[in-house]
Amino acid sequence: MDMIRNGLSRRSVLKLGAGTAAASFLAMPAIGRAAPTSLSVANGGGALGDAFKAACFDTFEKKTGIKIISAPYMEGARLKAMVEAGAVDIDVTDTDSSEAAPLAVAGLLDEIDYSVVPKDGLIDGAVSKYWTSCYIAGCVLSWNTDSAEDGRPKNWQEFFDPKVKGRRTLWKNAAQTMEVAALGAGQTLDKLYPIDIDRAFAMLDGIRSSITWWTSGAQSAQLLANGDADFGMCWNGRVDPVKQQGGPIDYTFDYSLHTPGIWSLPKGGRNRDTAMKFIAHCMDPEVQAAFSKLIPYGPTNDKAFDILSAEERARMPSSPENRKLSIAINGDYWHENGTKIYDRFNTWVVAK
Amino acid sequence: MKQRSFLLYLPVALLLTPFFLAPMAVIGTESFSGQHGIGAEYVKVVTDQGIRTVLYNTFYVAAMVTILSLLIGYPIAYVLARLRGRWATIGIFLIFLPFWASTVIRSFAWMILLGRKGPVNSILLGIGLIEDPIRFIDNGLGLMIAMTYIMVPFIVVPILNGLRAIDPNLPRAAAVLGANPWRQFLAVTLPLSMPNVAVGCTIVFVTSLGFFVTPSLLGGDLTVVSMLISEQANRLLDWPLASALAIIVLLLTIVIFALLRLSQLASRRRGKARSGVFA
Numbered sequence: 246m247d248m249i250r251n252g253l254s255r256r257s258v259l260k261l262g263a264g265t266a267a268a269s270f271l272a273m274p275a276i277g278r279a280a281p282t283s284l285s286v287a288n289g290g291g292a293l294g295d296a297f298k299a300a301c302f303d304t305f306e307k308k309t310g311i312k313i314i315s316a317p318y319m320e321g322a323r324l325k326a327m328v329e330a331g332a333v334d335i336d337v338t339d340t341d342s343s344e345a346a347p348l349a350v351a352g353l354l355d356e357i358d359y360s361v362v363p364k365d366g367l368i369d370g371a372v373s374k375y376w377t378s379c380y381i382a383g384c385v386l387s388w389n390t391d392s393a394e395d396g397r398p399k400n401w402q403e404f405f406d407p408k409v410k411g412r413r414t415l416w417k418n419a420a421q422t423m424e425v426a427a428l429g430a431g432q433t434l435d436k437l438y439p440i441d442i443d444r445a446f447a448m449l450d451g452i453r454s455s456i457t458w459w460t461s462g463a464q465s466a467q468l469l470a471n472g473d474a475d476f477g478m479c480w481n482g483r484v485d486p487v488k489q490q491g492g493p494i495d496y497t498f499d500y501s502l503h504t505p506g507i508w509s510l511p512k513g514g515r516n517r518d519t520a521m522k523f524i525a526h527c528m529d530p531e532v533q534a535a536f537s538k539l540i541p542y543g544p545t546n547d548k549a550f551d552i553l554s555a556e557e558r559a560r561m562p563s564s565p566e567n568r569k570l571s572i573a574i575n576g577d578y579w580h581e582n583g584t585k586i587y588d589r590f591n592t593w594v595v596a597k
Numbered sequence: 598m599k600q601r602s603f604l605l606y607l608p609v610a611l612l613l614t615p616f617f618l619a620p621m622a623v624i625g626t627e628s629f630s631g632q633h634g635i636g637a638e639y640v641k642v643v644t645d646q647g648i649r650t651v652l653y654n655t656f657y658v659a660a661m662v663t664i665l666s667l668l669i670g671y672p673i674a675y676v677l678a679r680l681r682g683r684w685a686t687i688g689i690f691l692i693f694l695p696f697w698a699s700t701v702i703r704s705f706a707w708m709i710l711l712g713r714k715g716p717v718n719s720i721l722l723g724i725g726l727i728e729d730p731i732r733f734i735d736n737g738l739g740l741m742i743a744m745t746y747i748m749v750p751f752i753v754v755p756i757l758n759g760l761r762a763i764d765p766n767l768p769r770a771a772a773v774l775g776a777n778p779w780r781q782f783l784a785v786t787l788p789l790s791m792p793n794v795a796v797g798c799t800i801v802f803v804t805s806l807g808f809f810v811t812p813s814l815l816g817g818d819l820t821v822v823s824m825l826i827s828e829q830a831n832r833l834l835d836w837p838l839a840s841a842l843a844i845i846v847l848l849l850t851i852v853i854f855a856l857l858r859l860s861q862l863a864s865r866r867r868g869k870a871r872s873g874v875f876a
Contacts, residue, residue, distance in 0.1 A: 321832060322830040347833065412713070456818075461813065464705075471712050473734065587832075596646075
């Protein structure tokens with residue numbers, strides 16, 4: 246009861262900067278349906294988190310006075326547990342479209358309200374019922390420039406050609422790895438789904454003894470830079486910084502897979518309206534251009550490219566030039582077929 | 598007496614019931630809640646060739662790491678037990694020094710050290726021991742090296758405690774009776790330290806079963822069960838299967854330790870019958 250009477254003063258205290266997630270939660274009943282003083286946004290942290298903070302969070306706070314509290318990344322299991330327990334203290338989460346697909350089907354996400362979030366200018370594949378993509382990461386063919394500059398594979402067919410000598414590093418994960426293997430088998434970008442799984446595995450069979458697996462993005466760049474692998478599939482956000490710092494790494498956006506980085510809303514969040522406004526804010530061309538200047542993930546709003554320089558656009562997977570030879574990962578395909586393919590992939594990896 | 602020893606278990610029970618037994622019950626229930634019929638997840642775990650290989654890998658790596666940690670840790674504990682005063686403190690400090698860095702960083706460091714062009718392969722190639730680089734990071738060898746490096750302190754400490762608790766008069770008595778140092782060790786010190794060796798091995802084995810970060814970075818084609826559970830729980834959202842995997846690992850671990858305990862009891866009974874001294 247005290248809380249209700251003291252609501253206003255409590256709110257002004259919060260404005261003075263003591264706004265933690267817990268405190269704003271306590272203040273919530275007092276201010277009823279009024280705008281919250283803060284929003285909890287889970288994200289991957291690291292370089293990505295820094296870019297979010299500077300380009301999206303701080304600008305949103307400046308515009309609305311609502312503070313964004315950055316929260317640790319929500320794995321699928323944590324989000325499911327949080328929603329099912331009815332204890333949703335995260336308003337918005339950053340994840341990728343293939344991780345969001347099973348969450349959406351399981352009914353763990355709220356729908357995006359496109360009367361608030363503008364679709365205007367967004368590229369194909371950025372808009373979905375349960376999420377909106379705010380940046381595009383690319384899975385790109387990369388190589389070590391010391392060991393593989395001459396005779397490096399130009400496309401996935403050459404990459405998976407056993408006659409091309411060299412160690413390959415691949416993600417120890419069915420999604421994305423099956424896609425590049427299928428491209429290696431000669432499936433075309435426009436007809437990649439459904440993936441011809443048998444032919445993709447035949448490609449993996451052919452190069453089995455030359456595979457070094459990676460399980461995290463940082464590891465893939467390290468393996469290439471160290472010369473543990475001569476070429477590999479890597480995420481552009483991991484290899485580009487190493488290249489910029491002068492590491493012996495290069496990559497191409499030809500035949501790249503696009504992974505939409507997305508905002509979604511865990512079902513039952515208390516601040517849905519504000520969360521929607523935050524997502525709308527992140528679709529702004531200025532915001533997206535500022536974000537992409539800080540980390541080489543491409544905008545989803547085409548107008549943002551007008552703000553970026555030619556050099557900056559060259560580093561973006563989704564720029565009009567770079568996206569010509571690319572395809573977006575189909576999260577729904579993976580949700581429908583994932584279990585079977587993952588089982589087969591995991592068995593293939595450990596088979597002797 | 599009986600009554601009082603029961604009460605001594607109470608704090609443990611109060612701790613384990615909410616923080617271990619209750620969560621295990623939840624996981625157990627979850628494992629039977631799949632959509633493919635009751636027990637379908639267990640049938641899959643037992644019959645799927647890939648999952649069986651992953652389970653085998655997990656226990657194989659844990660067993661190898663336990664053996665390697667024991668072989669390296671016992672001599673270290675033996676030397677530390679003979680150090681006195683400041684040197685003993687420094688020795689223990691050095692054993693725990695690696696804990697100042699996180700497992701992620703130490704695993705990454707091993708990835709670099711053991712890489713195709715890393716220092717270890719460079720040295721081995723340089724002195725002509727090998728002709729092609731050893732693929733440490735692809736075949737599980739590097740994983741076992743890194744995990745052993747992480748686990749050695751966990752076996753040194755219990756063995757060190759055991760060795761320090763041995764009455765120094767006992768090896769002396771053996772010497773008086775004509776036993777050379779090697780014989781003193783084998784007949785007196787080693788058997789007396791065996792209970793602590795068992796404790797250390799248990800800690801290392803059980804902890805090794807649950808490693809996640811190190812196998813992710815250094816496992817190569819050797820997938821372990823924690824990675825599979827994480828994939829099922831996070832990426833595929835198949836909690837029943839993830840739970841069934843966890844329960845199977847728990848059951849297999851219990852079976853292994855029950856068998857060990859039985860063989861221990863059996864050998865103790867034999868030992869009693871033989872000597873009747875160190876029972």
